[in-house]
Amino acid sequence: MKLTNFFLPTKKEVPSEAKIVSHRLMLRAGLIRMETSGIYSWLPLGYKVLEKIRHIIEFQHLQKNINQMLMPTIQSSDIWIQSRRYDSYGEEMLRITDRNQKKLLYGPTNEEMITVLGKDYIQSYKELPLYLYHIQNKFRDEIRPRFGVMRAREFLMKDAYSFDIDKKSAEKTYELFFNLYLNIFNKMGLNIIPVRALSGEIGGDLSHEFHCLCETGESEIVVDTNILEPQKSESFSTFSNYYSSTIEYFEKSGIENSKLKVKKSIELGHIFLFGDKYSSSFDFKINSPSGLIFPYMGSYGIGLSRIPAACIEINHDEKGIIWPQQISPFDLIIINLRVKSELCVNFCNEMYDVCKNQNIDILFDDRDERIGVKFSEADLIGIPFQLLIGKRFEEDSVIELKNRKTGDVLEITEKEFLENYLKKIRQ
Amino acid sequence: MKLTNFFLPTKKEVPSEAKIVSHRLMLRAGLIRMETSGIYSWLPLGYKVLEKIRHIIEFQHLQKNINQMLMPTIQSSDIWIQSRRYDSYGEEMLRITDRNQKKLLYGPTNEEMITVLGKDYIQSYKELPLYLYHIQNKFRDEIRPRFGVMRAREFLMKDAYSFDIDKKSAEKTYELFFNLYLNIFNKMGLNIIPVRALSGEIGGDLSHEFHCLCETGESEIVVDTNILEPQKSESFSTFSNYYSSTIEYFEKSGIENSKLKVKKSIELGHIFLFGDKYSSSFDFKINSPSGLIFPYMGSYGIGLSRIPAACIEINHDEKGIIWPQQISPFDLIIINLRVKSELCVNFCNEMYDVCKNQNIDILFDDRDERIGVKFSEADLIGIPFQLLIGKRFEEDSVIELKNRKTGDVLEITEKEFLENYLKKIRQ
Numbered sequence: 001m002k003l004t005n006f007f008l009p010t011k012k013e014v015p016s017e018a019k020i021v022s023h024r025l026m027l028r029a030g031l032i033r034m035e036t037s038g039i040y041s042w043l044p045l046g047y048k049v050l051e052k053i054r055h056i057i058e059f060q061h062l063q064k065n066i067n068q069m070l071m072p073t074i075q076s077s078d079i080w081i082q083s084r085r086y087d088s089y090g091e092e093m094l095r096i097t098d099r100n101q102k103k104l105l106y107g108p109t110n111e112e113m114i115t116v117l118g119k120d121y122i123q124s125y126k127e128l129p130l131y132l133y134h135i136q137n138k139f140r141d142e143i144r145p146r147f148g149v150m151r152a153r154e155f156l157m158k159d160a161y162s163f164d165i166d167k168k169s170a171e172k173t174y175e176l177f178f179n180l181y182l183n184i185f186n187k188m189g190l191n192i193i194p195v196r197a198l199s200g201e202i203g204g205d206l207s208h209e210f211h212c213l214c215e216t217g218e219s220e221i222v223v224d225t226n227i228l229e230p231q232k233s234e235s236f237s238t239f240s241n242y243y244s245s246t247i248e249y250f251e252k253s254g255i256e257n258s259k260l261k262v263k264k265s266i267e268l269g270h271i272f273l274f275g276d277k278y279s280s281s282f283d284f285k286i287n288s289p290s291g292l293i294f295p296y297m298g299s300y301g302i303g304l305s306r307i308p309a310a311c312i313e314i315n316h317d318e319k320g321i322i323w324p325q326q327i328s329p330f331d332l333i334i335i336n337l338r339v340k341s342e343l344c345v346n347f348c349n350e351m352y353d354v355c356k357n358q359n360i361d362i363l364f365d366d367r368d369e370r371i372g373v374k375f376s377e378a379d380l381i382g383i384p385f386q387l388l389i390g391k392r393f394e395e396d397s398v399i400e401l402k403n404r405k406t407g408d409v410l411e412i413t414e415k416e417f418l419e420n421y422l423k424k425i426r427q
Numbered sequence: 428m429k430l431t432n433f434f435l436p437t438k439k440e441v442p443s444e445a446k447i448v449s450h451r452l453m454l455r456a457g458l459i460r461m462e463t464s465g466i467y468s469w470l471p472l473g474y475k476v477l478e479k480i481r482h483i484i485e486f487q488h489l490q491k492n493i494n495q496m497l498m499p500t501i502q503s504s505d506i507w508i509q510s511r512r513y514d515s516y517g518e519e520m521l522r523i524t525d526r527n528q529k530k531l532l533y534g535p536t537n538e539e540m541i542t543v544l545g546k547d548y549i550q551s552y553k554e555l556p557l558y559l560y561h562i563q564n565k566f567r568d569e570i571r572p573r574f575g576v577m578r579a580r581e582f583l584m585k586d587a588y589s590f591d592i593d594k595k596s597a598e599k600t601y602e603l604f605f606n607l608y609l610n611i612f613n614k615m616g617l618n619i620i621p622v623r624a625l626s627g628e629i630g631g632d633l634s635h636e637f638h639c640l641c642e643t644g645e646s647e648i649v650v651d652t653n654i655l656e657p658q659k660s661e662s663f664s665t666f667s668n669y670y671s672s673t674i675e676y677f678e679k680s681g682i683e684n685s686k687l688k689v690k691k692s693i694e695l696g697h698i699f700l701f702g703d704k705y706s707s708s709f710d711f712k713i714n715s716p717s718g719l720i721f722p723y724m725g726s727y728g729i730g731l732s733r734i735p736a737a738c739i740e741i742n743h744d745e746k747g748i749i750w751p752q753q754i755s756p757f758d759l760i761i762i763n764l765r766v767k768s769e770l771c772v773n774f775c776n777e778m779y780d781v782c783k784n785q786n787i788d789i790l791f792d793d794r795d796e797r798i799g800v801k802f803s804e805a806d807l808i809g810i811p812f813q814l815l816i817g818k819r820f821e822e823d824s825v826i827e828l829k830n831r832k833t834g835d836v837l838e839i840t841e842k843e844f845l846e847n848y849l850k851k852i853r854q
Contacts, residue, residue: 005492009548036503044494065432067471072581073564076463091526099518099568121436141526154499
C-alpha cells in the first residue's frame with residue numbers, strides 16, 4: 001500500500017485519560033479511535049495487526065482440525081436463565097429488550113449457546129471428541145473501562161468449545177488446547193507463562209490462564225523462578241514441573257514455597273475444563289457404551305483485541321512502537337526521502353513492485369512530506385524494517401536498511417538487498 | 428478437511444416455518460442454525476461460504492485501495508440524536524441502556540459514526556477523496572424476521588463510506604463503487620441488475636440497488652427488457668442506457684414505457700450519494716481552495732450474509748444446493764465408496780494430499796457410511812465436483828468425476844484427472 005492511499009491519521013497529542021503507554025501509542029499511531037466509553041474503532045493500521053493475529057489463530061486451529069464457525073453476538077436470555085447465570089452474571093452483562101419485549105443480551109461468552117447447539121446435533125459418543133470455535137465480538141459492561149482496548153467493553157475474542165465422552169478424554173483435549181495456545185502465542189512472538197487459575201463464573205475445577213510478563217500489567221501471577229528462565233521446549237508437561245498460578249488462586253491454595261515470586265502481568269488467554277456443568281444444566285445426554293451420559297466440556301478463550309496492546313506494552317521505546325515481525329501491520333516500509341528526484345521515485349516504485357511480487361506486505365511512504373516527519377512517523381508506527389532511499393542512493397546507489405528495534409542502519413546495494421535481506425524481512 | 432473431522436450436521440427434516448427453498452436447504456445441509464428469532468449461527472460449512480464471499484469483497488476493495496477498518500457494533504445514541512435519526516429510525520433500531528444508564532444502540536448502519544470519525548481526522552481537501560470500509564455485524568429489529576438469513580435481525584454487512592471535495596468528485600466516486608459492485612457480484616458468479624432506488628432513511632438524491640432476479644424474491648424491480656439479455660460489458664455507462672428501478676422508485680416517477688417489465692428479485696447491495704447531509708449535521712468542515720466546505724459523502728453496502736441464501740434460491744435442484752464454483756465452500760469432494768478397500772483408501776488419501784498441495788480446497792468423505800447416504804449428502808451440500816472412488820477404481824483403475832450441476836460423470840484415469848481436470852476445479 002502506498003501511504004498516499006493509506007488512511008494513517010497519526011496524532012501529536014492524546015487525551016490525558018490515556019494513562020498506559022500502549023493506549024497512548026495506539027491513539028498517536030492511528031491504530032484505534034474511541035467511539036464512546038470502552039468502545040473502539042480499529043483504524044486501517046490497527047485493523048491490519050488484528051488481521052495478522054486472527055490469521056495466526058485460524059491457521060493453528062486448522063492444523064488441529066478444529067472447526068471454525070460463527071455464533072451471533074446477541075443471545076436469548078432463556079438459555080442463561082436455564083444455566084442459572086442470568087442473575088449471577090451481574091451488571092457486566094449487557095441486557096437488552098427487543099421490540100416484542102423479548103429479553104436478549106449481548107453475549108459475554110458462549111457456553112450456553114454451544115451446549116444447546118451440541119444437544120441439537122450430537123446423538124452419539126461416536127461423534128466425539130468435537131471441537132468448535134469462532135472469533136466474534138463480546139461485550140462486558142465494565143464499570144470502569146480503561147487502558148484503551150486492554151480493558152474495553154466491546155472486544156474481539158476467540159472462543160473454542162470441546163465435547164468429550166468422559167473426564168479422561170476431556171483432559172487430553174484440555175492438554176491439546178494448552179499446547180495449541182503455547183504454540184499460538186509463540187507464533188505471535190510473545191513470551192507466555194501459563195498459570196493455574198480459578199474458574200470463577202464459568203465453573204469447573206481445572207483452569208489455566210496465559211499471561212505475558214509486564215510491569216504495567218493489571219494482573220499478578222505467582223511463579224517458580226525456574227519458569228522465568230527461557231524455556232527450551234514449551235509444553236503442558238514442561239510447565240507441570242513448576243508452580244505457577246494467578247495471585248487469586250495462590251491466595252486460596254495456602255501454598256508456601258521460597259522459590260516463588262510475584263510478577264505483574266497481562267492475561268491474554270483463559271481455558272476451562274468444566275466437565276458436565278452445562279451439559280447437565282441443559283439435560284444434554286448422548287449414547288455411550290455405558291448408556292446415556294452427559295458429555296464433558298471445556299472452553300478456551302483468547303482476548304484477541306487485547307493482544308496488540310499487550311505487545312506494545314512490551315515492545316516500544318521513546319520513539320514509538322516496535323512490532324514483533326510476526327504481527328507487524330507491514331513487513332517493511334520504503335521511505336522515499338527525495339520525492340523530487342526522478343531517480344529515487346523510480347527506484348522506490350521498482351522496489352515496491354518487487355516486494356509485492358515476493359509477497360512482502362509493504363508500506364511505501366511516497367508522500368511529499370518533510371524528512372523529519374517521515375522518520376518520526378515511521379519510528380512511531382514501528383514497522384520492523386525501514387528501507388531509506390535518498391541522498392546516498394542518488395550519489396552512490398547506496399540504499400539504507402534500518403532496523404527499527406536496534407536503530408542499526410546497513411548501507412547496502414540493491415543486489416545485496418534483494419539477495420540477502422528480502423527473505424529475512426518476509427514473515 | 429476430512430469429513431470425519433468436519434462438523435456437518437445435515438438434517439432430514441426442517442421446521443415448517445422454513446418456507447423458501449434456500450432456508451430449508453441451509454438448515455438441511457447444516458449451513459446455519461437458528462439461535463432465536465431472526466438470529467443465526469453459521470455452522471462450519473456455512474461459515475466457509477461466508478469466508479469465500481468475504482475474501483472476494485476484500486480482494487476487490489484492496490485493488491481499488493479502499494481502506495479496511497473495523498467499527499464497533501455498539502454505538503452511542505448521541506450521534507444519532509445529532510443527525511436526527513434517533514427518533515425517525517423507529518422500532519427497527521435495537522436500543523440499549525448500559526449499567527450507567529447511558530443510551531446505546533446496536534448499529535443498523537454507520538453513517539453517523541464515520542462522519543464523526545472524518546471530522547476528527549480530516550482537515551484539508553488534500554486528504555480527499557478518502558474511502559473507508561468495514562465488514563461488521565448489524566442489527567435491525569425486523570417485526571417479522573423470516574426466510575432464514577435472507578431477512579435476519581443480526582446480519583453481516585459490508586459498508587463503505589466516501590468523502591469527496593465536491594459533487595463532481597463524489598459522482599466519480601459513486602461510479603467507481605457502482606462498477607466495483609458489478610465486478611464483485613460478477614466474481615461471485617451472480618448475474619446482477621443495478622436499479623435506481625429511493626434513498627429512504629439514509630437520505631440524498633442518488634441511489635442504486637443491486638438485485639438478482641429470483642421468482643421467490645421479496646422485491647420487485649421494473650426493467651427495460653433489453654437489460655434482461657446477457658450483458659456484454661457491464662459498467663455504469665452500459666446500464667445508464669436503459670431504464671431500471673425498484674418498483675417503489677418507479678411508482679413515484681410516473682414514467683410510461685411499453686418496454687418495461689416487472690420482475691421479482693432479491694436485493695443484495697445498496698449505494699447512496701447523500702452529499703453533505705451528514706457532514707452538515709455534524710458541522711464537519713474542511714479547508715478547500717474556495718474556503719471552508721462540507722465534504723460530499725456516500726455510502727455503499729453489501730448484505731454479505733444474505734448472499735449465500737440468494738445464491739441457493741437461484742442455484743439448486745430437487746437434490747439440494749448447486750454452488751457456483753466461486754463461492755462454493757469447497758472446490759471438490761472426494762468420496763471413498765469402498766472404505767474397506769485398502770486400495771481405495773490409499774488412493775483417496777493420495778489424491779487428497781495432491782489436491783491440498785495444489786491449493787484446492789477439498790473435502791474428503793472418508794466416513795464408514797452407506798453409499799446412498801454419501802451420494803445424497805454430497806448432492807445436498809452442492810460442491811460443484813465430486814470425485815468418486817469405488818468399484819470401477821478397484822477393477823479398472825477408473826475414477827469418476829461427477830459434475831453436480833449437470834449430473835454428468837466422466838470416467839477418467841488418474842493421469843487425465845491430474846493433467847486435464849485439476850486446474851478446472853481450482854477456483
